[in-house]
Amino acid sequence: MTDTKEAAGDYRSSRHNPHQIEPKWQRRWEETQSNAVDLFDHDRPKYYFLTMYPYPSGNLHVGHWWAVAPADAAARFLRMSGYNVFFPMGFDAFGLPAENAAIQAAREGSSDIHPAHLTYERMDHMRRQFKQMGAIFDWSKTLATCDPEYYRWNQWFFLRMFECGLAYRKESFVNWDPVDQTVLANEQVIDGRGERSGALVEQRLMPQWHFKITDYAEELLDFSKLDWPERVKIMQTNWIGRSDGASITFKSERGDDIVVFTTRPDTLWGATFMVLAPEHPLVDKLTTPDRRDAVDAYVKRAALASEIDRQAQGREKTGEFIGAYAVNPVNGERIPIWIADYVLMTYGTGAIMAVPYGDQRDFEFARQFGIDIIPVVRPTGVDRIVVEELREAYIGPGVMINSGPIDGTVHNGEKGRNSPAIAAAIDYLEKNGLGQGEVTYRLRDWLISRQRYWGTPIPMLYCDACGIVPETEENLPVLLPEDVEFMPTGESPLRHHEAFLNAECPHCGGTARRETDTMDTFMDSSWYWFRFLSPFKSDGPIDADLVKRWAPVDTYTGGIEHAILHLMYARFFTKVMRDLGLIDHDEPFLRLRNQGMILGEDNEKMSKSRGNVIDPDELIATYGSDTVRTYLMFLFPWDQGGPWNSQGIEGVTRFLNRTWALVTEPAANSGPTGYGDLKELRRAVHHAIREVTEDLRGFSFNTAIAELMTLLNVMVRAKSTSLVETAVWREAVESLLLLLAPIAPHITEELWERSGHEGSVHDQSWPGYDETALDTDSINMAVQVNGKLRGQITVPAGADEVEVLASAKAEHNVSRYLEGSSLVREIVVPGRLVNLVVKPNG
């Protein structure tokens, strides 16, 4: 204890001291269980508000605050508005970083880091940090996905999906990350590199578990029940990639069927060659001896090339003729068969009919290798098409030519049967048994296997006698063993854990080996919001009654980076649960809002290596939680994000200090009350109520705070008058605290108490506004002459057009512009402006 400290304390006594009041209220709220949610409360309408749960990285960074604090304000606002709000928080606790820490330790010869211990420690720490934020999370309903009582239900779902064929194992080309030693989903490969490791991804053929998300492709394209940002819906739609077209069966000269998919069956008569993917199974069979060496070499080169290399080859088309020919089913033309890496085995059938006239890639290929081009669509206004003069493929609308039975039909540029020419072609194919209309999707099945330790074990067994056998439900959970030794190579320790590996076959009782792959962690996040409702339920994954009452989630918030992955898997999983009879709704999250990203002060993504990371703990130590929360919400629009600015926080500190002083300091009460002051103050209060209510409803936190600052400024000016004795003043103070409560929960609670109120400010009803209080006696209007602002007038609120015009014309500056001119038009926008249109005389 020192004198200076005392003095500082005295000096600051009239200032807001967050370090004193914030811990005080956090303690009080915990003691009184004020954040406890009664999920069985029927009296109020329910509201399930969810924000994406974090990975337990060890510390809340400012991005967590940026994502969560405004969501908390929105949830608090809804609670005051009369809803029973459930706003839970938990941890996405499985995943690579914790395991990598253990592997790193193993490399350094130490073995005292275990992902489980590390993860639980970090979760404890982050839970304490969340409490400092003052969020209304009910911590009695939380979950961690690495808890066996959570992941056993992942396994349970897997078994259900295996039973109905939605989970299956197949050997397929997968993205192998050589650094993380695991397979990655397509979604985790960015520009040919592993999303996490940044390593160049290799193509490997491995047996892997998949979920049949493609069965739901069509339903996933339906967003009609969702209030979601347009761009998220567009991103998912593009990812699913629906293509409307036809599949057509060509025959090789030997008689093999070669099925192709095309969106332009109308151009079939213009097919002058065929291309197979290098991996296509028919390549080997059809290649002629004289082409064998060249084809083999090309196939080998294509297999070795990673995705990024294929792209790096640029626009130049490569390929090899395989010596064989196919027959165009509609006209009997003999066309050469090529292989080329621009045709992908993973899309469509891995084979295409090539129409150089109507497809840019085919055009480039044909030009590269001197293959014929047959024009099949004549654009309007063009009489003659000179093939030699074509610079690029023609993909626009026109009349079909050189196309036998569909000659003269019109391709209007639309997709599928919406184009008469395409419809005619499909009709022709179907009538003659050569093909049929078909829809394909870019979306592929969800690759769920991960060759990692720190995840949910896939509950499957390999029995020498019975083959692939599912674990029985009674044996769940298949526990992840803790006594494992991490390999410096990064290989999963499960592969060497005898006690885990050896199991009894549930079918024959013989010996079986356990699957050592674990599940993609997106499995965990595909149903976690159901589990929040009953985290300790031991006889099933979800509580059907509570789910019926609370699901789906009313508002979900989180980063745009999950626009495709997590959000699409969650939608898929919800539909699967519905089809398994577990729930009866179709969509998990009715309303979605994405926050933008908060960047470092240098306008770059925050990262340790750049040294631009903002530490929220330091900010709180200096300013307190309320200031940090409020500043984050004030800084820029939440859905936009932007760079952190360490200067601006002072403005919010001042705002909260001024609010503190307004409520705690005695009024000067000396000045006179001006005429209309009372009404003006009341107008400002009700205007603020209206604006803040609308802003919080629409997640416009920055403008809500600006409005509160405006109200405070009005009140500070009013405080020096005798207004403070009035009921209007008391209403103003109460309203200010209520409107600010969701944003800055601690200071408002303290001031609510200090201003003599019983109970918590957070248990109060959200204020409503009085429309009539917004009326004014007189209105300011702008006066324009020929659209240019020339003056201002003040007119009585009820003034009619004649009065307004008279007043406008009399305005001294305006009248100057009217002299010597004749008035040709008068425009009055009530309450806004007058525009006088004049023409010079003569």
Add this chain to the structure above:
RNA sequence: GCCGGGAUGGCGAAAUAGGUAGACGCAACAGACUUAAAAUCUGUCGCCCCCUGGGGCAUGCGGGUUCGAGUCCCGCUCCCGGCACCA
């Protein structure tokens, strides 16, 4: 290349059924209080011209519609994000 989103003072930003551009805040400048500083309070603050009153120009660039355009239409430039040989 295709699909989204964006561009407003020195800075973060407000304002769209077309109607007074720059609310709110930061920074800056000037002043008050103070022995001084901090804090606080008051004032100024888009650019340019001018004598108070005013005037001209301004929402990325160029056109258009309109009495009136940050807002609507056409054509560009740049920035950010997603997808990327998807047949």
